[in-house]
Amino acid sequence: MAEDIFQGIDQDIHSEPMILQMGPSHPATHGTVRFTLTLDGESVVKCDTEVGYLHRGFEKESENSTWTQVFPYTDRLNYVSPLLNNFGYALAVEKLLGIEVPERCDYIRTIMGEVSRLSDHLTCVGAGGLELGAMTAFLYAIEGRELVWDLIEQVTGARLTVSYGRVGGVKDDLTPDFAENWAVVKKRLLEIHATTHKLLTRNRIFLDRMEGTGVITPEAALSYGYTGVCLRSTGVAYDVRKDHPYFCYDKVDFDVPVGAHGDNFDRYLCRMDEILQSIRIIDQCLAQIQPGPVNSDDPRVVLPEKVKVYNTIESMIQHFKIIFEGIQVPPGEVYSYTEGGNGELGYYIVSNGTGKPWKIHVRAPSFIMMGGIHKLFEGSLLADIIPTFDTINMIGGECDR
Amino acid sequence: MAKKLIDLVKKKFGDALLQSHSRLGNDTVVVSKDSLADVIEFLRDDEASKMNFLRDITAVDYLNRRPRFDVVYVLYSMELKHMLVVRAPLEESDVSLPTIAHLYGCAAWLEREVFDMYGVKFVGHPDLRRVLLYEEFEGHPLRKDYATQASQPRIELLSRERDSVEEFRKYVKDEDINTGSRAD
Numbered sequence: 001m002a003e004d005i006f007q008g009i010d011q012d013i014h015s016e017p018m019i020l021q022m023g024p025s026h027p028a029t030h031g032t033v034r035f036t037l038t039l040d041g042e043s044v045v046k047c048d049t050e051v052g053y054l055h056r057g058f059e060k061e062s063e064n065s066t067w068t069q070v071f072p073y074t075d076r077l078n079y080v081s082p083l084l085n086n087f088g089y090a091l092a093v094e095k096l097l098g099i100e101v102p103e104r105c106d107y108i109r110t111i112m113g114e115v116s117r118l119s120d121h122l123t124c125v126g127a128g129g130l131e132l133g134a135m136t137a138f139l140y141a142i143e144g145r146e147l148v149w150d151l152i153e154q155v156t157g158a159r160l161t162v163s164y165g166r167v168g169g170v171k172d173d174l175t176p177d178f179a180e181n182w183a184v185v186k187k188r189l190l191e192i193h194a195t196t197h198k199l200l201t202r203n204r205i206f207l208d209r210m211e212g213t214g215v216i217t218p219e220a221a222l223s224y225g226y227t228g229v230c231l232r233s234t235g236v237a238y239d240v241r242k243d244h245p246y247f248c249y250d251k252v253d254f255d256v257p258v259g260a261h262g263d264n265f266d267r268y269l270c271r272m273d274e275i276l277q278s279i280r281i282i283d284q285c286l287a288q289i290q291p292g293p294v295n296s297d298d299p300r301v302v303l304p305e306k307v308k309v310y311n312t313i314e315s316m317i318q319h320f321k322i323i324f325e326g327i328q329v330p331p332g333e334v335y336s337y338t339e340g341g342n343g344e345l346g347y348y349i350v351s352n353g354t355g356k357p358w359k360i361h362v363r364a365p366s367f368i369m370m371g372g373i374h375k376l377f378e379g380s381l382l383a384d385i386i387p388t389f390d391t392i393n394m395i396g397g398e399c400d401r
Numbered sequence: 402m403a404k405k406l407i408d409l410v411k412k413k414f415g416d417a418l419l420q421s422h423s424r425l426g427n428d429t430v431v432v433s434k435d436s437l438a439d440v441i442e443f444l445r446d447d448e449a450s451k452m453n454f455l456r457d458i459t460a461v462d463y464l465n466r467r468p469r470f471d472v473v474y475v476l477y478s479m480e481l482k483h484m485l486v487v488r489a490p491l492e493e494s495d496v497s498l499p500t501i502a503h504l505y506g507c508a509a510w511l512e513r514e515v516f517d518m519y520g521v522k523f524v525g526h527p528d529l530r531r532v533l534l535y536e537e538f539e540g541h542p543l544r545k546d547y548a549t550q551a552s553q554p555r556i557e558l559l560s561r562e563r564d565s566v567e568e569f570r571k572y573v574k575d576e577d578i579n580t581g582s583r584a585d
Contacts (some may be wrong), residue, residue: 053533225507334425361459370508
């Protein structure tokens with residue numbers, strides 16, 4: 001096999017295949033990723049991907065924590081949209097427990113999840129521009145992301161490591177002035193969105209680098225387990241929010257943007273369109289949301305209010321039991337999936353009936369996409385790796401285990 | 402929809418199907434490891450199932466159960482929108498399974514992760530090596546008997562790096578690269 005590839009090359013006296021180690025600290029490869037490339041001139045003949053290991057041990061740590069203590073670890077999976085990871089995990093445990101959350105909680109999860117998705121897409125689009133030299137677009141996108149993170153900070157109390165989700169609900173209600181703040185942020189986000197379009201979408205340099213590079217066919221994308229924007233850019237309209245609605249996605253109206261060519265430019269356009277769709281979803285949710293409780297009333301899983309803990313013995317015992325022993329989840333196994341920032345975020349959970357999970361496995365979209373990334377690289381130019389790697393939007397924390 | 406898939410497998414692979422259940426919205430079939438690749442290939446190609454998308458492969462270490470491990474495959478059909486979990490139990494004495502890398506593009510990558518973390522060997526895998534940890538790492542960290550606090554010494558030179566130097570030399574026409582006298 002290897003000989004076949006190099007047969008033509010050997011006849012050319014001027015070129016020899018070169019092996020280039022790209023990464024682990026190459027500016028275009030965020031995180032510890034390394035590509036061992038075999039180059040024929042500037043064309044990539046072969047790519048071997050090594051994703052590296054940050055030694056965080058998500059799964060091993062989770063198995064040694066109570067069910068609730070896993071939330072901070074899920075924050076650090078996809079750290080650009082931690083809320084989506086929080087809620088995805090909470091949903092999986094709730095499936096296993098067989099409990100329902102109040103309607104208001106579903107709305108809050110939808111709203112905050114979409115706010116997080118905005119942050120994810122803005123970061124990816126902006127950083128993509130930056131890596132191709134478009135500093136201005138990056139600064140605008142980061143301004144948008146900061147505004148979004150301000151909103152998240154107001155609600156959760158943290159900007160990055162939010163730990164906002166809870167089994168059976170969320171940590172706290174939305175702030176009373178959330179809708180007003182959102183209106184201000186939204187106005188600016190739409191301006192930024194329009195500016196980014198003006199800066200990038202018709203930009204000759206940007207187009208030349210993005211159009212027709214990093215192409216993948218729908219069949220190959222499906223076979224390699226691609227989900228999210230990377231799959232939709234090839235024309236397959238698979239979105240967990242539409243196909244298997246959870247939270248409030250069946251109560252709101254939104255479109256699933258799809259591409260036609262499966263190239264970098266389509267992935268960029270899909271992300272830009274999804275920003276608008278997320279704004280639409282949040283607007284509709286804020287119009288529909290009704291006052292009510294945000295946590296389930298199941299005493300097995302939800303901590304009692306502090307007033308009750310201080311004043312009644314039952315609530316104090318309940319509080320201690322949940323903190324010391326953890327939530328008791330019935331034995332069983334479940335695969336639960338939601339739409340993360342990069343694609344399908346699945347949790348495969350096994351419980352043996354105690355306060356600690358027996359196993360938590362996360363189907364991280366970034367990790368699976370790195371398994372097929374050589375398909376996007378091979379046959380293209382070395383320089384195309386930079387926009388391709390960006391539109392794949394690999395997040396190191398998610399790729400790691 | 403749920404029972405239909407289980408019945409389909411039951412009809413086709415009566416003996417190989419060890420167990421099946423339908424809980425919490427997940428349908429599961431437990432099959433013997435020898436027929437695993439056939440079951441998955443059948444599910445992928447059959448008109449009634451059309452499982453063209455492999456969502457995930459992972460393993461569970463039950464430690465005190467016999468057989469000790471379960472390897473879990475989550476299959477999905479993009480067209481028919483249904484999901485099936487296929488599990489294959491493995492004895493501790495023989496942690497090997499037939500590979501399904503020829504059926505799905507991502508299978509080879511996911512199997513490497515299971516091999517890395519649990520030490521499950523996939524027979525017929527084109528390139529079975531660790532994916533997250535380094536080659537010299539001893540043991541498989543997600544096994545339940547691997548201590549959480551275990552540490553391993555630093556290593557000197559990755560054999561993978563040595564390999565790539567060798568590979569480079571193989572393609573350079575003149576063997577004697579160090580002398581600087583390259584006769585083209």
